[in-house]
Amino acid sequence: MDALWLALAFLLGLLFRHWGFPPLVGYLAAGFMLNAFGQQGSELLDQTAHAGVLLLLFSVGLKLRLKSLIRPEVWGGGLLHLAISGAVLGLGLSVVLGLPSGQALLLAITLGFSSTVLAAKALEEKVELRAFHGRLAIGILIIQDLAALGLMALAGAGAPSPWALLILGLPLLRPLVTKLLDWSGHDELLVLYGLALALVVGGQGFEYLGLSSELGALLLGALLAGHPRAVELSKALWALKEVLLVGFFLQIGLLHPPSLVTVAGALLFTLLLPLKAALFFFILVWFRLRARTAFLTALALTSYSEFALIAAKIMVHNGQLAADWLVLLAITVALSFIVAAPLNRFAHAIYERLESRLARFERSDRHPDEQPVSLGSTQILILGMGHAGAAAYDFLKKRQHLLTHHRVLMVSGVDSDVGKVERHVHEGRRVVYADAEDPGFWHRLKLEGLRAVILAMPDPEAKHIATQQLRRHGFQGLIGAISHHPEEEAALRAAGADMTFLAFNEVGVGLAEHIWEALEDRSHPVGKVAV
Known part of the structure; x- marks a missing residue:
């Protein structure tokens, strides 16, 4: 059966790429198709999907510059967006659907998060992870991940272990981690070392401390950022990461069979994506970024996060939400991927068409990284x-x-x-x-x-x-x-x-x-x- 899933994912991925869409849209479609035929996920698929996400975030961490997180447009932009979107959408969910204010606010904040997997993959495919807008988008996503830790505790997942304070000493491990990288050579030991850091130390290690395994994989990668062999390690893990990520996109489509009501609700949330993008755009322009940088960053963040599913699972388990909400959010996340993937693919062409309209919102004083270039x-x-x-x-x-x-x-x-x-x-x-x-x-x-x-x-x-x-x-x-x-x-x-x-x-x-x-x-x- 797993072989059939892979074959269907390949065929639909190939078809969608032929139509000019990223293959991941085909993988999502394969998941929905399998769901329609009564197929369900498996433990193997769950483990495969989780490993793919951890390797992706580990690769992002390898290219990350942690000092970029202290920039006002990163932490300020990320937190300001969560505060505004959470307050407005939370009020709407409370008034329209009659949810208790606390539950409505938690749900609204989860919808304020953007998908790290989708954004990182889209930026990586266009070789823009280290471009200014790429670094800005990844920085905001990390701020969102850090905010997610507190949200998990509020949603009932439990507070992190007191031993979680040990991660403050993570930089002290850098000499050992880099030395082991130097000793790993250029063959299979290099791949095994990367897997051990991403899946064992970053993944299981952080889960043992009561923290997010995704955050652990990203921080372990960041520990090696700037090392001369970081790029080589990223390339060594590339093919394995790409294959395992297929499981993640299949998993989204296989979650639950939808009803007409849940599909209608998901479509309604999907229609809010332009407002989410617009809010990001105007916040970043307010931080003196040029319209193009703000637009490309906002487009990379125009999706709903897989974290919404994690938070919803916790709230359903605690009886705070009906089970239908989990199905609705799963469809919402998947639809946001389908909408965002082609938008990111053609982001530069879209901006060229809208440049004259968007540039009028720029501030006269420019961000230091946006100053004119003299040759x-x-x-x-x-x-x-x-x-x-x-x-x-x-x-x-x-x-x-x-x-x-x-x-x-x-x-x-x-x-x-x-x-x-x-x-x-x-x-x-x-x-x-x-x-x-x-x-x-x-x-x-x-x-x-x-x-x-x-x-x-x-x-x-x-x-x-x-x-x-x-x-x-x-x-x-x-x-x-x-x-x-x-x-x-x-x-x-x-x-x-x-x-x-x-x-x-x-x-x-x-x-x-x-x-x-x-x-x-x-x-x-x-x-x-x-x-």
């Missing part, structure tokens, strides 16, 4: 300073000696990952923080003197947007883009790119060139001709 006398601009971008930067800087002293080749890099920018600046490269997918970036950028642009970002949509924006703003120079799949090349050239290079092909060509040069160097001293 000076840059002649070659590299967008995306990962491995490929850094290699291109170093190659171009070394070629300066071929130019006369009358011409100086000025190369600059741009990246939306603050950590990368700091590292490159420390290593002597001229790199600035900016998001090339932001239309506002191109409005503020002076293109005079710029002769060529290299697009080295990993996300195809980001390269497509950057190419369009360059041509739209009158750039006549060369645009070269790195692509990872042949189908990307046609789209980039149609958008205005002059040349595209398949990454793996160029790696092979580059290695062959080095081998050829080495053979020539060895053959010439003895008078042989290189072949």
Whole structure:
């Protein structure tokens, strides 16, 4: 039976991806379809789903910068949204449905939470976890998780164990944890070490202390954030995490068979999602963020959280809610996923259409991270300073000696990952923080003197947007883009790119060139001709 579930999840995931939706929408549909045929979840599926969620949050933690949580727009924005949405929706539930005020408030606050799983996965797929809006969204989600601990106690889950105070000493374990990571090598021991930290220490360890296992997995990942091998560990766990997460989305659809009344109630709550997004948008703009950042962050948080199901289970178990509420919330969460997934997929295109309307809400004084970018006398601009971008930067800087002293080749890099920018600046490269997918970036950028642009970002949509924006703003120079799949090349050239290079092909060509040069160097001293 589990094999049938996997086959159905694969087929529907493939179908929905063909239609332009994320595969997770297909996995949700598979769960609903199995539910309609009378199938029920199993203990194995529950364990699989839970493990997938923990690995996802552990991976998010690996890319987290904890100091970002102390920013006012993170803790202030997160808590202010919960307070306003909880008060307004709680009043509505109490007046319209006649729920006791305490229960109505608890239920309203749970609906104020956004899905960490959906937001993290959507941001990860677009390689935006470390972009400014991605870090902001994840930070707000962590604030929500911390607030959830108190809510669990109020809902009757019980207070954390007194031993929970031990987590305050978690940073003291960092030297040991990082040393074990160094000793784990690059093969199966690395994967096992990641599983042990996420599922055993973070998951079961935090549950033993009366805390959220999800929060534990995230904090254990954050303990390794910034380590040189954190990215390698994240990549090693990637495939396993993706497979296990299928169980989570199947589980949502398999929870309970719905009735017409519960479906109608779920649809009503789903219709409130735009109001939830709007509240996030206006709160973040009030914190001096630009309209684009506020919009993308709000869209990433436009969903209902799986935590609503956990809180509802507790309240149903305590007799505070009727069992139908659990079914209603399960459908609500699933519908919010179906609505939010495609919205996040096309978030940048949606903002471009709404930019003129949303930008009018910006404040005149800007957030420090949203200040205009100056590139000076840059002649070659590299967008995306990962491995490929850094290699291109170093190659171009070394070629300066071929130019006369009358011409100086000025190369600059741009990246939306603050950590990368700091590292490159420390290593002597001229790199600035900016998001090339932001239309506002191109409005503020002076293109005079710029002769060529290299697009080295990993996300195809980001390269497509950057190419369009360059041509739209009158750039006549060369645009070269790195692509990872042949189908990307046609789209980039149609958008205005002059040349595209398949990454793996160029790696092979580059290695062959080095081998050829080495053979020539060895053959010439003895008078042989290189072949």
